[in-house]
Amino acid sequence: MADLKDRVLAALSTVMDPDLHKDLVTLGMIRELKVEDSGKVSFQVCLTTPACPMKEKIRGDCEAALRKVDGISRFVIEMTAEVRQARPDQDKAAIEGVRNIIAVGSGKGGVGKSTTAVNIALALSREGAKVALLDADIYGPNVPTMLGVTGKPVVRDNRIIPMRGHGIDVMSMGFMVDENQPLIWRGPMLHGVLRQLLHDVLWGEQDYLIVDLPPGTGDVQLSLSQAVPLSGAVIVTTPQNVALQDARKGIAMFQKVNVPILGIVENMSYYLCPQCGHRDEIFSTGGGENASAKFSVPFLGRIPLNTQIREGMDAGMPVAVNEDTEFPAIYRGVAQRVAQQLAIISERARNPYAITPTG
Ligand SMILES: Nc1ncnc2c1ncn2[C@@H]1O[C@H](COP(=O)(O)OP(=O)(O)OP(=O)(O)O)[C@@H](O)[C@H]1O
Ligand SMILES: [Mg+2]
Structure with a gap:
């Protein structure tokens, strides 16, 4: 069956990854290829993220390529994924086991950073990724409430064990301090607290560690x-025109320290009346897309302004995991585009000349 195996590989080397612009064989994505005497062919396609928005397209392209090969009685394709470290070029002290650290920020407060960070984290987890969430809002941690997680983390061998909520690991100052006591940190202390939250926590194996940033660019x-x-x-913004300036601030803050911008999420984008289904562009429209075009960064999607979103966050039941709503699908779209951008950055870091930037 060596001959059939060769022809299967030749067929699969015509299937391109639409984001990475290379074929699946060259990318090393075809694993466990088995060809039986009966003509049964089975293999895995190992993508760079379980949240790949192109998953079904790639599967379909493989099937189409295999149908052209003579001698196959049937085929079984298993879609799997292995998330790679996005930037293998970096020398800063990384966190062991954590492959990607993603900051969620904005140029201004109250635009829905925490809401977006929590729901993207949950959406990635539901796609099958290992996900952790760090609440970096040291002064006003919201994540414990939003995820409905209470209690104090356990310390083992001098490492803090993260808490769990809705299937993800989570750490927040909110677990460490009395919530009624105001927190006052001076600059150097703040740096120390953040380092502890990053390095003294036993994060374990994680594909994505999402960091919810506090308001501001400080x-x-x-x-x-x-x-x-x-x-x-990830930059979160609202659609008003002023938000454009805010997005610019947010983008500039990360560009100054050489952090790639994965894209812009437009939050509170439109109001969908739960009674009549009417769509109202309360804060005008297109601000996120305008900003993404203007600053040449990807547009990751828009999230409606909806009471259910706020209620879910207040109740510790984020909408991304509420199957009775349309929000799991909306946040899945955003999460997939985040994972897609990371996969592109990761491939570009490995093969700097192979991929032209997409924006
Ligand atoms: N799309 C939305 N629809 C309805 N309510 C929303 C939406 N996004 C966020 N909210 C609500 O708006 C308020 C502010 O959101 P959130 O706390 O996520 O913003 P933030 O940018 O993290 O704020 P801060 O800058 O204070 O950290 C919360 O009450 C939240 O539930
Ligand atoms: Mg917040």
Whole structure:
């Protein structure tokens, strides 16, 4: 069956990864290829992320290529994934086991960073990725409430064990301090606290560590980029025109410290009336897309302004895991585009001349 195996591989080497612009064989994505005497062919396609938006297209292209090969009685394709470290070029002290660290930030407060960070983290996890979430809002941690997680983390061998909520690992200052006590940190202390949250926590194996940043473009943002290599940043904005200036601030903050911008999420984008289904562009429209075009960064999607989103966050039941709503699909789209951008950055870091940037 050596001959058939060769012809199968030849057929699969015509199937391209649409994002990485190379064929699956060259990319090393075809694994466990078995060809039986009966003509049964089976193999795995190992993608660079389980949240690959092109998964079904790639599977379909493989099937189409195999149908042209004579002598195959049937084929079984298993889609798997192995997330790679996005930036193998970096020398900063990384976190062992954590392959990608993604910051979620904005130029201004209250635009829905925490809401977006939590729901993207959950959406990635539901796609099959190993995901952790770090609440870097040291002064006003919201993540414990949003995920509905209470209690104090356990310390084992001098390492803090993260808490678990809705299937992801999570760490927040909110678990460490009395929530009624105001927190006052001076600059150097703040840097130390953040380093501890990154390095003294036993994060374990994670494909993605999402970091929810506090409002502003100040100390924490700088400390974070100094403390660990960031794979990329997601910028959250609202659609108003002023948001364009805010997005610019957010983007500039990461570009200054050489963190790739994965793209812009437009939050509170439109109001979908739950009673009549009418769509109202309360804060005008297109701000996120305009900003993405203007700054040449990808547009990751828009999230409606919806009472269910706020209620879900307040109740510790984020909408990304609420199957009774349309939100799991909306956040899945955003999460897939985040993972896609990371996969592209990762391939570009390995083969700098092979891929032209997409924006
Ligand atoms: N798409 C949305 N629809 C409805 N409510 C939303 C939406 N996004 C966020 N909210 C609500 O808006 C408020 C602010 O959101 P959130 O805390 O996520 O913003 P933030 O940018 O993290 O704020 P901060 O800058 O204070 O950290 C919250 O009450 C949240 O539930
Ligand atoms: Mg927040």
